[in-house]
Amino acid sequence: MRRRLFNAIALLSLALLLASAALWLYAWRSPTLKKLSDSPAGGSSVSIDAGRVTYFHYVLDADPVTSQLLRGAVLPGIGGRPWRNAGCALEWRRPLSIAFGGGKPSTFGEWTVISVPFWSLIALSAPLPLAWLARRLRSRLRGAAGLCPGCGYDVRASADRCPECGKRKDEG
Ligand SMILES: [Zn+2]
Numbered sequence: 001m002r003r004r005l006f007n008a009i010a011l012l013s014l015a016l017l018l019a020s021a022a023l024w025l026y027a028w029r030s031p032t033l034k035k036l037s038d039s040p041a042g043g044s045s046v047s048i049d050a051g052r053v054t055y056f057h058y059v060l061d062a063d064p065v066t067s068q069l070l071r072g073a074v075l076p077g078i079g080g081r082p083w084r085n086a087g088c089a090l091e092w093r094r095p096l097s098i099a100f101g102g103g104k105p106s107t108f109g110e111w112t113v114i115s116v117p118f119w120s121l122i123a124l125s126a127p128l129p130l131a132w133l134a135r136r137l138r139s140r141l142r143g144a145a146g147l148c149p150g151c152g153y154d155v156r157a158s159a160d161r162c163p164e165c166g167k168r169k170d171e172g
Pocket residue numbers: 148149150151152153162163164165166167
């Protein structure tokens with residue numbers, strides 16, 4: 001049961017690993033910004049660029065003219081810009097404060113950014129598939145050497161089960 005769970009999670013990890021690597025390559029060739037929603041009240045976008053995936057969300061509380069200006073000029077820039085050089089970025093519900101014409105900054109809503117570099121997704125998802133692979137390899141090598149795949153006990157003289165741990169000799 002625990003073994004099955006481990007295998008399932010290792011498989012999920014592998015899927016995440018492959019997806020991250022594929023997205024990384026894709027983002028490197030063609031940086032993409034996709035709007036998920038866009039209205040006078042706010043919007044959100046997902047972008048892949050500069051080795052990272054970024055989610056951006058904003059809520060607007062401004063008069064129609066300012067709202068139009070922000071949506072057209074300021075917000076895509078915030079959502080699409082490569083967030084930081086390295087590391088993850090989490091900016092949660094920050095005030096959207098802008099000073100027009102050198103005056104005092106006013107707040108027109110709030111914004112949120114979650115930005116994760118692909119390398120960190122890969123670092124996060126690699127250990128489990130590697131552990132799975134190492135386990136497979138060890139059990140194969142033990143089997144080939146006439147040892148129990150589970151515990152390494154010498155089972156050359158045993159029938160079909162390991163006398164130490166009860167595992168079947170041909171079980172991976
Ligand atoms: Zn054994």
